[in-house]
Amino acid sequence: MQETPLCLSVGHLLPASMSDSNTTDFTNPSTFILLGIPGLEAAHVWISIPFCTMYVIAILGNITILFIVNMEPSLHVPMYYFLSMLAISDLVVSTSFMPKTLSIFWFKSKEIDFSACLTQMYFIHSFSTMESGILVAMAFDRYVAICDPLRHSTILTNPVVAKIGLAVVLRGGMLVLPHLFLARRWPYCRTNIIPHSYCEHIALVKLACTDIHVSSYYSLSAAFLVTGVDVSFIAVSYTQILRVIFSLPTKDARLKTFWTCSSHLCVILTFYIPALFSFIMHRFGHNMALHFHVLMANVYLLAPPMLNPIIYGVRTKQIWDSLLQLFTYKET
Template sequence: MSDSNTTDFTNPSTFILLGIPGLEAAHIWISIPFCAMYTIAMLGNFTILFIVKREPSLHGPMFYFLCMLAITDLVLSTSTLPKLLSIFWFNSREISFSACLTQMYFVHSFSGMESGILVAMAFDRFVAICNPLRYSTILTNSVVAKIGLAVVLRSGILALPYPLLARRWAYCRTNIIPQFYCGHISVVKLACADIHISSYYGLFDLFFVIGMDVFFISVSYTQILRAIFHLPTKDARLKTFGTCISHLCAISALYIPDLFSSLMYRFGHNVPLHFLVLIASVYHLFPPVLHPIIYGVRTKQIRGRLLQLFTHKKT
């Protein structure tokens, strides 16, 4: 095993994921909060989907986008967390080369989808606040479906170069990945070739997708704030702005850990490796955990329907 991990080979059939390097002795204890958060993410997002499906009054653009976000969170967390828990519990560190590239594609693709859905939700808030009388005519079911399809196609296409580039390199150093999942940079760093094209594409995708999405979100909220400041009373302004709080919290839960993790992993050369891996795990766990909590607490319709379900069960 050690020879295959460290001696000469080309395009290994398997990679070895280390989990959180340097904290192997604490893996069992670390698994407890990770397992709890993954359970919360699964239950929370499935609950959102269940409530929206069951409640006809929630069949509208805002909640359709919220369902898209919940599905994306479920896929994104499930693409990495079960493997992480298997490393923690069963020391199951091997992952095939094809499975590694598949995981890489899913992670980058659904991360981009999550960002795109937040842009769609910002557009929803813009129309609802700036053009409330035309809301139902602008955001029809057909338009919502087209926006969702555009988000999926954009992310799916932009994520394709990640596994394609990773497959073309020869791996002759080691097949040990000091991570808990097959991230693009983590994998291509193991190649014995010039990987600048992979690194540059990763940075391009990061700043192009997030930069463009943040730009559109900023434009939307600039118009939203202008409309809010033109409202006649303070109570009306606070009430209107309150409809945006959930979305702003969701944006923070996604972009802050994502940007911090990406920049730290590329430029934090003096930062301990286990800290970088923990930051990456925060990015994969926090949005799926926080999004259903944020919308469950802040959205009156979902909160009310959830309370009805629990009170009905008790009676």
């Protein structure tokens, strides 16, 4: 049986007039058209208000974290180096897609250059992968700090932290490169309309008029490999951490030790739960409305960058004290 090109399946997701008016075949589009949130075009301005608020909070919060860690010598330790890497990753991910999304909502600026689309896709997916790796590095830091505290400073030296950071960056950058090369080589036909607010890989795959099984298998394998390995490592680390915590003699000691991990645990849940929900929706939520898929895809990328600095700012005493000192110094 001859397989129907996947690009044709996008037609039923688009308004009839839009689908019919873009039937000219082409293989190398110079631009793509991003629809924003299909079906909710009339509400784009209203939707932009919470999105813009979340983005501003993410930018200000993560820049504040970077500033405080840089200015406070007592925070120049592995835990806060990794937190700085997390803040940079959050800034890149949110800035890779949110300005373009807001321009669609506010100015109806829906066109995006083909190369810019691929670049946006690469930065979103590579830095999201890096963020997962950073969470693993932070779990390792907590494991050493609690399970082997006397050797923490000798195990996690500055050169070791730098090597871990480099490994995280290289893994994220290299794993996503095949997506970029494959997407550039694909022929695209019938439409250059992406029913999304940014160049998401799955949305782009559906426009290709070729056999995309290689890309689909690689995408699924990479997702399972990264998530499986990272979550397994975090789970093993926290299993050992909890064993040490529950072996402490007093309740106060157990609570105090657990509190040092609470911020990291919250950030892990903030990152992986929306990611798991988004993945399940893409694979099994075919009956859900398209606008709900797109909304969740935006929230999945925007929520962690907004919440991470809040979680660490509120729950980490050193950052909170440094922030209070900063404002107290300015007032005096």
